[in-house]
Each structure stands twice: as structure tokens, then as C-alpha cells.
Amino acid sequence: RKEVEQDPGPFNVPEGATVAFNCTYSNSASQSFFWYRQDCRKEPKLLMSVYSSGNEDGRFTAQLNRASQYISLLIRDSKLSDSATYLCVVNPGTASKLTFGTGTRLQVTL
């Protein structure tokens, strides 16, 4: 089993749709979790950290399920500008061992 697994997609959704991505991780001792967004040929940008109680930032909601070892990202009311690759990142306790998922590609269409 890979350390961090994501469905590569692509997820093709119409504008205004709600879309959710999951990311599973294998190290039960993992400490912190993040979602990054990466546009084509650009650097990854931090979208949000994922907290145990779940957290929301506008149209984006992140959840952590430690029992099942996955994190999720929900995007409501998708915009064309949300089209990007979404990277799940897991910190097992030291940032030098941060593990990236392979990313999920989202394409929002008219």
C-alpha cells in the first residue's frame, strides 16, 4: 500500500457542482495533514490545513477521519478557476518526511 493514495481523476464537473476528493494514508502515527492546489506548471499552493475537528474555508471543507485513515476535501459551488490538481500532503511527525499524494486533477467546465 502506498503511503498516501489519491484518485488521480480527472474529475470533470460542471460549474456550480459539489465535488469531493478523498486521500488515504498508511501511517497511523501521522500528525498533520494539508491540501495543496497546483496549477499547471506552477508551484503547489497551500489550500488548507486539515484539523481533527474538520474545518471550512468558504466553499472548501476539509475533514479528517483518523479511524479510517483518510482525509477529504469538499468543494461546493465549483468555479472554473477551481480547475487544478489537488495534492494531499501528510506529515508523519517531521516535515522532512512529508509525503505527497500523486494529486487529483479537477476540471470544472461550463
Add this chain to the structure above:
Amino acid sequence: DTEVTQTPKHLVMGMTNKKSLKCEQHMGHRAMYWYKQKAKKPPELMFVYSYEKLSINESVPSRFSPECPNSSLLNLHLHALQPEDSALYLCASSQGVRTQNSPLHFGNGTRLTVT
């Protein structure tokens, strides 16, 4: 706007050239990183500096030589690269290597092409 700045944005170099990539952050972060990213792949860690000292070298070939002149600056010296080294090179920083919930902040990257 990114708080980690990298120069140059693009670099084309021959296999016999020597060049350097530069990275600067002014967030007071104590950990800095070099990553390499190939198309459609996640970033791969190359080096980690913690408090200006090299703490991790992920078995990177010696043709890549990192340098951390001070807590805000990180360089990557390149010499005798191969075409397969062509990639996006990303610098990142974080509060500390062991600081909980400390995300990486990436620079905008240097797109390197080796001819």
C-alpha cells in the same frame, strides 16, 4: 503572491555549464527545502536545511550542491547536469522541521531545461 521567492524562473543550460538557483524567504522560517518535480508527478524531496545546517540529503547526485548562506537564503549549485535533470525545482520553507501543523510554503519554482 508567494512569500518565498526563487530566481531565475526559467533556466536553460548545457551539460557543461555551472549555474545556481536562488531562494529567499522572509517569514522567519528555520527550515528550508529543495524539491524536484517532474511533469504529472508530486514533488520529490532533495535537501533539507534546519537552522542553516544540512539535515537531509535524499541521496542526491553530487552534481547538485546546496548551500545555505544564512537563515533567509538557500542556493542550489548545478554542475555537469544531465538532460534527465530537466524539471521544476521548488524551494520551500516551514517554521521548523518538527513544528506541528507547520505547512510548507513553496516558491514559484525554477523551470530548468538541460540541453
